[in-house]
Amino acid sequence: MNTINLYEKEDYDIYSIYYTDQECTQPYTGHVEEYWNDILSWEADIVDGYGEGIRKEYDENGKLKIIMEEEKNKVNGLEFEYYNSGKILSASLWIDNIVIESYIYDETGSLVEIYHTAAYGCNQT
Numbered sequence: 001m002n003t004i005n006l007y008e009k010e011d012y013d014i015y016s017i018y019y020t021d022q023e024c025t026q027p028y029t030g031h032v033e034e035y036w037n038d039i040l041s042w043e044a045d046i047v048d049g050y051g052e053g054i055r056k057e058y059d060e061n062g063k064l065k066i067i068m069e070e071e072k073n074k075v076n077g078l079e080f081e082y083y084n085s086g087k088i089l090s091a092s093l094w095i096d097n098i099v100i101e102s103y104i105y106d107e108t109g110s111l112v113e114i115y116h117t118a119a120y121g122c123n124q125t
Helices: none
Strands: 007-009 017-019 030-036 039-047 050-058 064-071 074-082 088-095 098-105 111-118 121-124
Touching: none
Parallel strands: none
Antiparallel strands: 007 017, 030 039, 039 050, 050 064, 064 074, 074 088, 088 098, 098 111, 111 121
């Protein structure tokens, strides 16, 4: 379903909560897509109004930019970002919208940076 056919409420996290009625009392469950200038911008699975499962985001040309796992509108699980070439830019682990660890690659596939959250702040190696 296209998001223009649903009603939204703002969430305190990143994404909206989706409903089938204008009063926002009937949460939507299903797959949603959003388009900008007739190009797919993003798509996600929605359960009871919240992003739940896989979310894909695309650039202005419709190329895959990010794949992430969501739970209740929060990034939870793995996230992969891609270069325009389709090669992996980063692979990250998230818990409750906080990046725990991230591996960043150049376009040749060589690891160039590792980022991880330490108990008392963030470290880069």
